[in-house]
Amino acid sequence: DIQMTQSPSSLSASVGDRVTITCRTSQTISNYLNWYQQKPGKAPQLLIYAASNLQTGVPSRFSGSGSGTDFTLTISNLQPEDFATFYCQQSYSSPRYSFGQGTKLEIK
Amino acid sequence: QVQLQESGPGLVKPSETLSLTCAVSGDSISSSDWWTWVRQPPGKGLEWVAEIFHSGNTNYNPSLRSRATISIDRSKNQLSLRLRSVTAADTAVYYCARLQGDYLYFDDWGQGTLVTVSS
Numbered sequence: 001d002i003q004m005t006q007s008p009s010s011l012s013a014s015v016g017d018r019v020t021i022t023c024r025t026s027q028t029i030s031n032y033l034n035w036y037q038q039k040p041g042k043a044p045q046l047l048i049y050a051a052s053n054l055q056t057g058v059p060s061r062f063s064g065s066g067s068g069t070d071f072t073l074t075i076s077n078l079q080p081e082d083f084a085t086f087y088c089q090q091s092y093s094s095p096r097y098s099f100g101q102g103t104k105l106e107i108k
Numbered sequence: 109q110v111q112l113q114e115s116g117p118g119l120v121k122p123s124e125t126l127s128l129t130c131a132v133s134g135d136s137i138s139s140s141d142w143w144t145w146v147r148q149p150p151g152k153g154l155e156w157v158a159e160i161f162h163s164g165n166t167n168y169n170p171s172l173r174s175r176a177t178i179s180i181d182r183s184k185n186q187l188s189l190r191l192r193s194v195t196a197a198d199t200a201v202y203y204c205a206r207l208q209g210d211y212l213y214f215d216d217w218g219q220g221t222l223v224t225v226s227s
Contacts (some may be wrong), residue, residue: 032211043203043220
């Protein structure tokens with residue numbers, strides 16, 4: 001199975017900051033990598049699909065990049081509503097989908 | 109946009125069977141790609157459970173050791189999940205979600221239903 005490792009597990013940032021979250025996979029997955037945001041008590045929401053494509057309705061301050069085994073999610077100009085937990089998910093080994101362990105973004 | 113609504117018992121005893129349904133509205137369950145269940149133990153990450161194609165083809169997470177059965181009821185436009193021989197480790201919020209696109213992303217989710225396994 002493909003292992004997903006996100007880093008950091010948690011981070012603190014301030015409104016207006018730029019933050020980067022990394023997802024590394026145990027084997028190459030091309031660009032079969034998706035990102036989700038989850039707020040407490042809510043279902044995850046798709047942010048980025050195919051590593052770098054912004055889902056409809058998602059603010060442009062969110063961006064994704066990467067290919068192979070290393071991927072990043074960047075949030076520019078952090079807004080109060082962005083503080084949440086973020087997950088990466090691979091679909092290369094469909095149907096054995098796997099998620100990263102999550103990165104909790106907190107307000108500094 | 110499709111709407112998904114899970115329902116379930118809330119509390120299940122160990123060794124019994126967990127049964128969940130997910131009502132789909134805004135789209136026919138026969139018209140789209142894959143329909144799935146994803147679960148999340150309290151305070152932990154996400155785990156894919158099972159998927160079913162609108163034609164009836166199914167796939168399961170091997171970690172569930174054949175305890176799970178996913179199905180579709182086209183007349184009711186809903187999908188279901190049964191998980192047999194549950195233990196405390198099956199305690200989780202269970203989400204139904206639609207899997208779409210060439211890159212197989214979960215683009216629509218239900219609000220989730222918490223199932224606690226306890227005697």
